[in-house]
Amino acid sequence: MWILIGFWVVAALSVIAAIKYRKPLLLTVPLFAMAGFMVIQIAMVPMPFWETVRFIFSLR
Helix, strand or coil: CHHHHHHHHHHHHHHHHHHHHCCHHHHHHHHHHHHHHHHHHHHCCCCCHHHHHHHHHHCC
C-alpha cells in the first residue's frame, strides 16, 4: 500500500514541478521510478536476473 501511495506522490510532485518550471521532461520521472521499482523487484528473486526476466515474459 505504501508503494502505491509513494508512486502517487511522485506522480503528483512531477506534474506540479512540470507545470511550475515549464519543463515537460519532468513528466518522465514517474516512469523511471516504476521501471526502477520493477528492476529492484526482479533482482530480489533468487534466480539469475536474465533468467527471471525471460521467465516473466514467457508466462501466458
